Amino acid sequence: MQWTSVLAIYLLFWVMSAFLVMPFGIRTHRETGEELIAGQADSAPANFRPGRVAVRASILAAILCAAFYFNYEQGWITASDINFISPPADIVKEQELLRAASNR
Structure with a gap:
């Protein structure tokens, strides 16, 4: 992966992270007594x-960018691992065999 791609992914994670951590520790004027x-x-x-x-x-x-990068390099979780809409062909064949066996 090119360093510019890693930088772009980091910046995307940074923006998302900024919105995630922004509300923590914030107090309103009423909470502070002002x-x-x-x-x-x-x-x-x-x-x-x-x-x-x-x-x-x-x-x-x-942290998130490092996890993404190492997952990209090692291939721990791929797109086919999280494809829940259309199952892989080997699972479809197995299900067809089970249906055929139960219809006998």
Whole structure:
């Protein structure tokens, strides 16, 4: 796999990870005891720290990207392993043989 492909996959995982870790540790103004500003949404965060979100997303994305890369290289899980819509031909033949045997 080319390094540009790995970088693109990492960036995709990073964006997904950023959205996953963003809500953790966030508190609203009511939860922190601060007063709301007129017109402010009740759910607006009082302690949003984008740097902390970026670090957490980077760590999670690195773990997920490494798992993806090693799975790609080793072939632990392939597309045929998770194909639940159309079963492989050997399973279809086995099921046909079982149906034929039970009809006798």
